[in-house]
Amino acid sequence: MTTPVTACILIIGNEILSGRTQDINLNHIATTLGEWGIAVREARVIPDVAQVIIDAIKSTRSQFDYIFTTGGIGPTHDDITAECVARAFDVDLIQDQTIAERIQQRPAPEEIMESRLLMARVPKGATLIDNPTGGPQGFVMHNVYVMAGIPRIMQGMLSTLAGQLKTGPVVKSRSIRAYLGESEISKTLGAIQAQFLELDIGSYPFAHEQRYGTTLVIRGIDQAAIESAAQAIMAAVSAAGQTPEDLGPGQ
């Protein structure tokens, strides 16, 4: 129950690294997995280059309980994720009949169908991740979960995994806003962090309606410890001459 379950996210796509596309998948996956009790510990954004993708899968998959990938499972020449996962696991790339049947439900001229069926390729031994948007499914190979890059489709695929994954304790959070510079509270905050080693206390400066301040975020599993740390932080803000604003959980 208290053993953390961890994940690494591999965002695959030249368009993120060129700056053409602002990634929003990491944020959605991190938030969703966090609510389920899976802690995202790392993310990598990597290009559509086979050896880089293969190496990233090989080097991360033993370090984390789960690897989630986004991108590169469409029907064009730059969609090489399925092939790379197969190569990382040293298995053949095969056509999955369930995906192929779904693709074939929508008729198309032969040449277009042939292209579309490229989306039915999975590594031998993979199981499927359903795609509620109706398109081709994603797949799972051991602990590697391969999803689409288009946010709406990825979100649909991820939602089907609810309740299907091994989870650990859910990390809860509590935020307190203080109209203080970080330096005005950093010493006390360090002492509070040292007192609550099981918690993770973060300090995030902000500018809000022309006022500068710091949001203090407490994260951890133990609700009672979070409450105690929150009280200590609010007392510290008051002692520094400002009124703390309790933003409550989940901010």
Place this chain on the structure above:
Amino acid sequence: MTTPVTACILIIGNEILSGRTQDINLNHIATTLGEWGIAVREARVIPDVAQVIIDAIKSTRSQFDYIFTTGGIGPTHDDITAECVARAFDVDLIQDQTIAERIQQRPAPEEIMESRLLMARVPKGATLIDNPTGGPQGFVMHNVYVMAGIPRIMQGMLSTLAGQLKTGPVVKSRSIRAYLGESEISKTLGAIQAQFLELDIGSYPFAHEQRYGTTLVIRGIDQAAIESAAQAIMAAVSAAGQTPEDLGPGQ
């Protein structure tokens, strides 16, 4: 001139991995460096954990010409980037007098000043990255460029590096919009990619005002090759029965 200059970005911060904060720094850095002629080839989002940060610096800095980090250089206990860079290079962490003087220009009670001066810590041998917002500077250690995590401050620091870095050829891009599914053009597109191996042709499906389509993005150094590939793609879209929309460069 044609040797690419490469970079890896390390986004340091629990708040990105927890989903609390949507990162926008990668996109800005990738776009800016791209315009200068530096290709971002990888990005990693890593937590405020010393050994993870140290390992990430050590393992990436020999693979890329430049490493840019964001986050973890404030005055609180979770700001450990400077210390980690010092440890990665096996040098002492010292107080930089130039940063200290800037911090001391703004008076504060002794205890607060002591906290603020934590932002003057740099690895021995580091040089500075100016901070046009007036706050403490960032620093450079060999090929590792350490910047703030707050987007406005990071953007200011990065802007001061214009013209200071080794650069390679600038990658240009050209985009064509087609109201076609990817499968309707993927075969031809693959053939065009095979013909222009020096270019990188990407295919990105979209939904726009209830119409589905694909944006085809050509990226490369050789403007004449980009133009030829663009003509070939537009001809392919026309052959598939749709009117190509030339979005021009830089999309």
